[in-house]
Amino acid sequence: MTRHDLPVSAALFDYGDFIADQNEKSLLRFLTCGSVDDGKSTLIGRLLYDTKLIFEDQLAALERDSSKHGTNGADIDFALLVDGLEAEREQGITIDVAYRFFSTPKRKFIVADTPGHEQYTRNMATGASTADLAIVLVDARRGILQQTRRHSIIASLLGIRHIALAVNKIDLVDFDRQVFERISAEYLGFASGLSFASVEPIPMSARHGDNVTRRSDDMRWYPGPTLLEHLEAAAIDCDTADKPFRLPVQYVNRPNQDFRGFSGTIASGLVTTGQTLVATKSGRRSRVKRVLVGATDSPLAVAGQSVTLLLEDEIEISRGDVLSAADARPELADQFQATIVWFDDKPLLPGRPYILRTETDQAGVTVTALKHRINVASFAKEAAACLDMNEIGVCDLSTQVPIAFDRYGDNRVTGAFILVDRMTNATVGAGMISHPLRRARNIHWQKLDVDRRQHAAQKHQKPVVLWFTGLSGSGKSTIANLLEKKLNAAGRHTYLLDGDNIRHGLNRDxxxxxxxxxxxxxxxxxxxxxxxxxxxxxxxSFISPFRAERQMARERMQEGEFVEIFVDTPFEECARRDPKGLYAQALNGAIKNFTGLDSPYEAPEQPELHLQTLGKDAEEMVDELDRWLNQNYIVADPA
Known part of the structure; x- marks a missing residue:
């Protein structure tokens, strides 16, 4: 098999020399981004074709696919080289992130073709997270669009410092120099508010190859480099080896009792035998006894290498910890500020619990404050109560336990995280840590001598939180009130928190x-x-309509201390009862965001108690609750 137009057969090809040659070249990781149908996949296909990295069978398949799926008439549709998913070929858009390798005599490249459609912004963020340079494509006919701006902002936030502005499809505006200059000026004005070190505007036609790998005879007015020339000469920020040493521990390697190593990929810096390291979470120090790269001992290892380190001392280290240089430790805090790109169709809500995952660690997390949203059109900071899908905002976060991290600007590996929905396990956001919050360093837990066990022993009962949830008018408050009367009469120490009553004081705002x-x-x-x-x-007794918040309540209590009680009354019955006249007002439009009508109620899936109220009176259900509590030793007299 040969590459197209390559005169040397595969049998004569010296793979050893080829590999040695490739190892001597620098590597540039870049991505293509921009709005839908700006020509990203076509550009990558053109680069692969012009650098002769398409084999003959691939070229034949491409020609067949172009006649079946192509959008260029009789011409080859280079986008089909990258748009491998059937859904992408049918819709003519890129959905997934496609990675491709190619090389030239001067450099080797890994390119990520990322989706332009707003729905797949998360995929673009994935591609940008490891890139050194971004090619931002703009359709010369349409100019700078909102998605162009969004992708540029995300690229900036994710640490990309170099931009190639590819003003594509210039042939469709008759290679008009004024169109190119107008688009370039508009983008440079917008990008001046971002942190790019360089922006190189290049007019081109990816379909026909103008200014991609060869200069265009139709644009003699353009004095700059072709895209490939720019990619070959672009500066790469290779300072990770000069930064403080960081090894996020992926796992503890213990094949036998005589071997205890800590394995992971070095995020930054270098490590040598004899070097003093510190385990960030415990603060314990030890010296490096051995450095293993694979199964081979090495005197040192550098950023990007997967290693196993053996230490001279037995210190407490587990997955999620970070081994670091003793004189330059990462931050360890449970409160910090970060910029978040939100992916989910359900909004980010301050106060709602999520799972935060770093390179190797995870913890429960809550967004304690949404400081502002970033307007992707103007880069302005705007007040916001939530973040909707594809929006970007700056937030304060609080984790349940301290995590080790660096500022994202200092380290793209240890400063990044994702947010995961607790109920669905879906990735809902990506974040870049700005700095720890000062209050995280000034506030410490005060140990008290009288604890919960002694409080409970004094009252001769087991503490418990009985959480009544259901629609308005379901009977929650009535049942809870009657149960408290019964418990109080039996000498139990109780307190009832009712939703309406709390909103008169603590939550009146x-x-x-x-x-x-x-x-x-x-x-x-x-x-x-x-x-x-x-x-x-x-x-x-609260409606508490969202499962995520009820799950958060369960996790904030001690094991077995939270009892979810679903007071299950159909919406129609609640509306018929309408004890406070709320349903009538809501159905007439006088009350907005009414649960069960224009605001959702997420019924419990596995409550400890499921009370179906139709055909029963409140006293029957209280007796049922009392029996359950006694059977589970919650209110039974101690032996």
Whole structure:
């Protein structure tokens, strides 16, 4: 098999010389980005074709596919080299991130073709996370679009410092110099607010190859480099080896009792035998006894290499910890500020719990404040209560346990994270850490001598949080009130937190938007947790419509201390009862964001108790609850 136009047969090809030659070349990672149909895939296909990295069978398949799926008439459709998914070929858009390797005599390249469609912004962020340079494509007919700006902002946030502005399809505007200069000036004005070190505008036609790998006879007015010339000469920021040593521990390697190594990929810096390192979470120090690269001992290892380190001392280190240079440690904090790109169709809500995952660690996390949203058109900072899909914002975050990190600007590996939905396990956002919050360093937990166990023993009961959830009018408050009366009469120490009553004081500043509902529950969870610490039986009667917040409440309590009680009454029955006249107002449009009508109620999937109220009176259900509590030793007299 040969590459097209290559006169040397595969049998005569010296692969050893080829590999040696490739190893001596520098590597540039870049991505193509921009709006839909700006020609990203076509450009990559053209680069592969012109650098003679398409084999004859691939070229034949491309010609067949072009006649079947192509959009260029009788000409080859180079986009089909990259758009491998059937859905992409049918729709004519890129969905996934496609990586391709090619090389020239001067340099080797890995290119990521990322989606232009707004729906797949997450994929573009994935491609940008490892790139040194971004080719931002612009259709000369349409100019700078919102997605052009969004992708440029994300590229800047993700640490890309070099931009090639490819003003594509210039042939469709008759190679007009004024069009090119107008688009270039507009983009340079916008990009001046970003942190790019260089922006190189290049007019081109990816379909016909003008200014891609060869100069165009139709644009003699353009004095600059072709795209390939620019890629071959572009500066690469290769300073990771000069930064402080960081090894996020992927796993503890213990094949036998005589070997205990810490394995992972070096994020920055270098390590040598005899070097003193520190385990970030414990602060314990030790010297490096051995450095293993694969199965081979080495005197040193550098950023990008996968290693196993053996230390002279037995110190506590586990997956998620970071081994670092003793004189330049990363931050260790549970509160920090970060820029977040939001991917999910459900908005990011301050107060809602998520899972934060770093290179090797994870922790429960809450967005404690949304400082501002970044307007992708103007780069202005705007006030916002939430982040919708594909929006970018600056947030304060709080993790359940401290995590080790660097500022993203200092280290793209240890300063990045993703956010994961607790219920679906879907990736919903990506973040870049700016700095730890000062209060994270100034506030420490105060140890108290009288703890929850002693509070409970004094009251001769087991603390518990009985969480009643259901629609408005389902009977939650009535049942909770009757149960508290019964428990109180039996000498139990109780307190009832009712949704309406709490909104007259603690939560009087909150409305009924999704954001306010989340904060409403977050505050009540903390109050209920404190009351349980005091040894009380806490009854909580709140609609609490979202599963994520009820799960957060469960996880904030001690094991077995949270009891979810679903008071299940159909919407029609609640509307018929309408004890407070709310349903009538909501159905008439006088009340907005009413749960069960124009705001969702997410029913519990596995509650400890499921009370179906139709055909039963409140006293029957209280007796059912009382029996369950006694059977589970929550209110039974201690032996």
């Amino acid at each position: 909150l409305g009924f938007t999704d954001e306010d509902r989340v904060e409403n529950i977050r505050r009540v969870v903390e109050v209920a947790r404190l009351m349980a610490d005091a040894g009380l039986i806490v009854l909580v």
